[in-house]
Amino acid sequence: MTVPIGHSNVVVAGVDGSESAQRAVRWAAREAARREAQLRLVHAELPLPADALDMTGMARSALHDEAMGWVREAFAAAKEIAPGIDIQVRVEVNTPAWLLEQESRTAALVVVGSRGLGGFTGLLLGSIALALSCHAMCPVFVVRGGESDSDGPVVVGVNGAPENWLVLDRAFEEAEARGTALVAVHAWHPPLGTEEIAAAVGIAWPELDAAREARVEQRLASCAGRHPGVRVERHVVHGSAAHRLLEFAAGASLLVVGSRGTGGLRGMVLGSTSQAVIRHAPCPVLLVRPGLAEQMEETG
Structure with a gap:
């Protein structure tokens, strides 16, 4: 498998806690193993509303804890599929579109689910889809269908x-x-x-x-x-x-x-x-x- 000029051999998977995203992580792990590439799990924590009162930081902390729980689940799922791959994690308070676009600048492939929760809701059917289709600097892999890694054409x-x-x-x-x-x-x-x-x-x-x-x-x-x-x-x-x-x-x-x-x-x-x-x-x-x-x- 060749890697486009200017891109590192990294497969990026969007993580948001949904079953669709979990399937995407498992597919990304297979792709990373197939390419002998590194897998990077990426989650965008949505910013709190401007009028939100979080003087103690408890709301931010709760969102972060939830995000890290999703990432740990994704990490375990990826390791189960491909134990030998190298996995990195990126969790950042930002918008999903911006974060995935930035990742695509150094990735060989971005893998996402066909629907999601949290920061990736409506992925590929709304504003995030428009941003990725116009600005992503690598191909985008949308996981649909069953769980098996089909050997079809x-x-x-x-x-x-x-x-x-x-x-x-x-x-x-x-x-x-x-x-x-x-x-x-x-x-x-x-x-x-x-x-x-x-x-x-x-x-x-x-x-x-x-x-x-x-x-x-x-x-x-x-x-x-x-x-x-x-x-x-x-x-x-x-x-x-x-x-x-x-x-x-x-x-x-x-x-x-x-x-x-x-x-x-x-x-x-x-x-x-x-x-x-x-x-x-x-x-x-x-x-x-x-x-x-x-x-x-x-x-x-």
Whole structure:
């Protein structure tokens, strides 16, 4: 497994005491062991309201004690999954979005649950999601689905956007690390009237699909050359990108998508496709920010 330029080999897991976050910690421990990386458990203690009276510090102390209890549980869960990994802990009074963004600047991966309590409530569906999708400097792994570490394929969406290269390359890396196949899915909606126009000029639907399959093959070829051991399945299908990706994700070990795209994957993080994937994916989801490599080069 490669680590992006400018990032240390650290996997960060958001901790908040919820069962979803506990699953995220266990997944993060597996990822850290797989990558031979360090695991960092991070919890944001929310600041007290400005009008809160805490002259003795008892309220702050109670919140801190609760936070440390959650962190101890997370630490024990991570050690149970991967006894040999090195674990660090960061507990700080701050906002979750800021803390995770700062951690992403030196992390290889940030792992979070699909829902949470305390400082991570609404993660990836509210303001924290917007902050991470716009500012996180590493991929974000959203834990969904069951508890088992599935050996199913890695599924990735393919489109014609230039930034899709980064998404595809990361999907190949994940499939290679897991020793599993990569399922590449390109979903498209034929324009209204295309069937009639195609028939009028003597072009059959299979020929239109074949043309798209050729473009998908070309797009995958470069990544495949860097990962020759990964078996690739290519699918060009009609319909909604969200629906088709969710269908192919059944039984998958991971679904990899970009934070924005064109064609069938437009608006991946903030639009209907992203909402469907985050809310309904039967497996973990890896969000890869397009343009991240260029940003790292500029700030490196």
